[in-house]
Amino acid sequence: MILYRTSTGIVVRKDDRFHRLPHPDWDEILNREHTRDRLVDEVGALPGSAALPELLEHQLLPPVGRQEVWAAGVTYHRSRSARVAESRDAGGGSFYDRVYDAKRPEIFPKATPERVVGHLGEIRIRADSRWSVPEPELCLAINARSEIVGYTVGDDVSSRDIEGENPLYLPQAKFYDGACALGPGILLSAEPLPTTTPIELEIGRRGETIFRGDTTLDQMRRSAEELVEHLFRETSFPNGCILMTGTGVVPDDSFTLMSGDVVRITIPPIGTLENRVA
16 A cells, blocks of 8 residues: 655555545654554545546655654665765775664754655755765655654765765755655555565666666665664654665766756655656
């Protein structure tokens, strides 16, 4: 079951049929108890359509209401290697090595709700960055009680040269307008995704694919539950939150995003998040 937030209301996809919910409160749905089971009962009494409404594709909003977006870093071996390499000249390479092996994960704020871009929205690269990349990530939808209620696709757009210059510049490299995309919807599931679940990244430029890569969830060193436990230790989220779990697909060092590029991130149970670079 997938929950979509659109400009005309909330839509649920169940068994390839689409149902419009009569109540529009996204935050309430995400945070109520047993929300998936209750939605199953609710949509059973609603009329459904077998075809994806056109407005669902073109009027999708980011799957956040008042949820903050946070992110975890250095959770995949590939991301550790990339972060060590980019920060070596600044003397910060060993920091990321130590975080990878440490008990405490790296967790940081990524976006406030109004800064999040949805499916088919425009992401941005910083004007003062020479080396920007998309980072495809599985994202956890977490309610106010620190329970994982679902999953969505995310793009943690990052300025690698700014972060590599000094680890203390991480917020400037990660937290700016248009640097976070989520969507297309939230897969509501009481069970974790299989560790064989792929995360696929494709980048297009002027109609041609210039990068394609993939990884699987079994390449993550830390579990989703571990990351959530650390995030909620001393921080409350009255409306729940979204947590990006890190990336294992990183374009090589010669690549940087350019205006007009199209980034497609696919996690098969959830769908494809597509964004154009402004």
